[in-house]
Amino acid sequence: MRVRRVYIKKAGGELASEACYAAWRGFTHLGYPLDFYEWDDLTTKSLRLDPLTLVVGGTVAVHAALRQIGAPVPEPLNLPAPLLGFAGRRVWETTLGAVRGQFGSAPAVPVFVKPLRETKAFAGSVVRDAAGLSALAHLPDDLGLQAAEPVEFVSEWRYFVRRGAVVGLAHYRGAWAVVPDAAAVRRAVADYAPAPAAYALDFGVAADGRTLLVEANDAFALGPHGLDAVEYARVLEDRWLELVGVGREGVSPVTPGASGRG
Numbered sequence: 001m002r003v004r005r006v007y008i009k010k011a012g013g014e015l016a017s018e019a020c021y022a023a024w025r026g027f028t029h030l031g032y033p034l035d036f037y038e039w040d041d042l043t044t045k046s047l048r049l050d051p052l053t054l055v056v057g058g059t060v061a062v063h064a065a066l067r068q069i070g071a072p073v074p075e076p077l078n079l080p081a082p083l084l085g086f087a088g089r090r091v092w093e094t095t096l097g098a099v100r101g102q103f104g105s106a107p108a109v110p111v112f113v114k115p116l117r118e119t120k121a122f123a124g125s126v127v128r129d130a131a132g133l134s135a136l137a138h139l140p141d142d143l144g145l146q147a148a149e150p151v152e153f154v155s156e157w158r159y160f161v162r163r164g165a166v167v168g169l170a171h172y173r174g175a176w177a178v179v180p181d182a183a184a185v186r187r188a189v190a191d192y193a194p195a196p197a198a199y200a201l202d203f204g205v206a207a208d209g210r211t212l213l214v215e216a217n218d219a220f221a222l223g224p225h226g227l228d229a230v231e232y233a234r235v236l237e238d239r240w241l242e243l244v245g246v247g248r249e250g251v252s253p254v255t256p257g258a259s260g261r262g
Contacts, residue, residue, distance in 0.1 A: 001241060001246055002032075002237065002241075003052050003054040003237055003240065004052040004053065005033045005052070005054070006023070006027045006032050006055075007034075007035050007054070007056065008020050008023055008027075008035075008037070008056045009036070009037060009039070009061055010037065010038055011038065012038075016058070017058070018223055018224060019056070019223045019232075020056055022227070022233075023056040023236060026228075026233025026234070026236075029229065029230050032233075042055075042057075042061055042064050042065065043064070045068060051069055051244035051245065054237060055240075056236060058221075059119060060120065066243060066244070069244060071243055074196075074243060076218070077196070077216035077217060077218055078215055078216065079148070079215055080192060080216050082192050082193060082195075083188055083213055083216065086184065086188045086203075086212065086213040087148070087213050088151070088206070088213075089151055089212070090148065091146065091147070091148045091149075092147050093116060093144065094113075094144075094147045095141060095142055096113075096139055096140065096141055096142070096143040097143075099113060099127060099145065099147070103127065103130045103132075103133060110126055110128040111126070111147050111148070111149070111150065112127075112148045112149070112150045113125070113126075113127055113146070113147050113148075115143065117144055118143065119221075121139060122136055122139070126150045151212060152206060153204035153206055153214065154174050154175050155173070155174035155177075155178035155179070155180075155204060155205045156172055156174055156204040156214055157169055157171050157179065157203055158170045158202050158222075159201045159202075160222070160231070161189055161199055162219075162235050162238055163197060163198070166185065166186075167227075167235070168226075168231060170225035170227065172202075174205075178205045180205055185211075188203075192216075196218060196239060196242060197219070197239050197242040198219035198235040198236075198238045198239040199216055199219050199222075201213060201216050201217075202214035202215050202216070202217065218239065219238070219239035220236065222235070
């Protein structure tokens with residue numbers, strides 16, 4: 001099974017992002033029919049959308065497209081339960097109100113927080129004191145958070161996974177010469193079940209030398225970070241078909257290390 005058409009987001013007449021450019025290159029190479037859209041085209045529902053019409057754009061745009069065709073919007077992967085053993089730190093769910101109370105009247109242990117579901121509410125960060133919460137003053141107490149013990153990472157890498165195999169990796173922060181343990185990454189990919197058809201695992205090397213999982217990210221919300229454009233297009237397609245309920249009946253295993261060209 002494959003999509004019949006691809007819509008790629010533009011902004012002011014130009015491709016909206018590096019991700020949109022990579023998708024354009026990849027789907028063009030694969031020979032898929034392409035169209036472009038601007039944000040207003042999506043919000044006014046002027047696009048002809050259906051499950052086999054893939055929409056490329058940011059998280060908000062893809063969510064809007066999924067809602068228009070009646071497909072469920074997935075929750076963020078964050079740190080998935082099957083992979084908590086790779087986090088190397090305590091992870092729990094809480095609310096913004098609880099964190100405010102923790103730092104309200106006395107010094108508290110620093111904590112890393114990020115939105116549990118409302119990914120665009122704010123960027124994940126370490127809260128060290130009450131002043132660190134000032135930027136979140138406009139958000140409600142009942143906002144769900146994923147909290148974790150802070151870790152100092154000296155290097156962070158992204159591993160792109162499609163159909164259960166790592167198909168690419170990219171260094172995105174810290175010391176480029178410090179690389180996570182490949183065996184730990186392989187174990188995490190093998191242990192992530194059930195897993196999306198395509199996603200990414202961010203792994204980092206902590207200051208004490210441990211290889212730890214930073215977080216998982218859904219394929220539809222991933223930047224390419226230099227991933228081969230054709231492979232990136234196939235990552236987007238596999239996840240889109242899964243999200244819209246086509247399922248994996250048309251998705252067969254890939255061979256680790258394969259280029260994905262065909």
